[in-house]
Amino acid sequence: MSATSSSDNLTVVPGKARGAAAVSFADRLRPYVWTLRSGLRTMRFLFGRFPRECPVCGYKGRFFAYANPLALGINIDSLCPRCFSHERHRLLVLADRAQALFANKNILHFAPEHGLKAYIHARQPRGYTTCEFGGRGADLDINIEKIDLPDNAFELVVCCHILEHVDDHLAIPDLFRIVSKGGTLIAMTPVIEGWDKTFEDGSKQKTEDDRILYFNQHDHLRFFGGDLRSRLRSAGFIVDEYTAVEPDVSRYGLIRGEKVFLCRKPEA
Template identity: 35%
Template sequence: MEYQAKQEKAGALRRLRRFVNGLGRARQCCVCGRSFFRFSKFRGGWNSFSPYLNNVKWTGSDFDNFWCPFCRSHDRERHLMLYFDRLGIWEKLAGAAILHLAPEKHLAGRIEACRPARYVKGDLFPSREGVERVDVTQIPYAAASFDWVICNHVLEHVPDDVQALRELWRVLRPGGHAILQTPFASGLEKSLEDPEIADDEKRIEFYGQEDHVRLYGRDLFDRIRGAGFQLTLMKHAECLPAMDARRYGVNPDEPLFLCCRDGVS
């Protein structure tokens, strides 16, 4: 009974905070359309980041503006949606064959609404209905099966990322496109992959999360190109100049990793 009472009290406090937050207009979620005072932080926000990650100019999520307090969309899928809006990618997904790895709930819903000819949602540890088990280093589909591959913040979790990139290229059709977002440090020339960084505390300090297995440096771009992709980095300021990143809760330093196979765009 005591546990239930605590849970009910916590739920009431969350609802109250959400109500008060909803009275504001400074921030807006591009997924649910609601306006409010502020997005919710991921853990402790940027203040919880280690000095090392700040020094090497880590770029990825916006941890101060992470969750929408209403629909629970996170900044990574919101940013992709804004990029897709601006570049007309939604229209290109209609009738296409799509592989979506670690599929985000809201992004998946938008893709399904585009009525693709084939939409495969895959995850190494699927937890939702309609998501297949897919190991990105051994993708169980034939070569040249997909027009689009979406792999949003996945590679930093994969021990053999070079093999994963080869597999992503293999299943993509010539002329097909891949979205390969991943956090990286613009202040690092070479990626940090140290077997001594093995426990949760060290991984959070040097990699940003306990389930990350490396911190990419600028050589990330060469890794992607080395797998056969043509890579175009589309910067927020150039692609979305009218979008106030703070208002929409996205990281303006995170570019869109737009890749294509065989140099055909």
């Protein structure tokens, strides 16, 4: 129902209209004051608001604020100053604590993150291979849209915040192909749960400003909606989900409702 619907019981007082002409100088100043105050408050908390715990490296203390310089927004209490973990890495480690994802598995890890790499090593996997497009700092140079690896090669594939950067219609079937039967793909990516359908539009991927405006980061190509699940299922995966609730969300500095998608390849 619109705010001007005839059923609205609004009383307009002459001389009190909130039109542009009626806005005082103090009113016009107010949003600047509010925003400056928000900025100053954010600056106060750049190096932490509350003590937290990092399940990746065991650090206890304040996490730092983090913002990708080529994105919008800033997360307070986001970055572990010891292992550089973000919220998603700490959530994945909680999923591992609950389901023993890494121990005794032959693992392929895309774009390996510093802290997570050390954590997985310490779980004593049966095999652990890292890969990166371009190969920098990793064991293999792999293009996730055209994976040059044999079928059924890995029991566990870790793919954390990559699918939003690439053509997932190419990547997901190829990931399914390289996961062994009964094995698992760990997929994490930003998902707008309020959207049934992924937003992607080739005309809005062309410039850095458009990608920041529509997808919130200079190198993102889409915002997944709830249909991420059907995209994963259509490749053949059985999709399970893990999320954390309180008190773990506050204790470990997590994003409320963030999901780890545990995508299992059927045995047969």
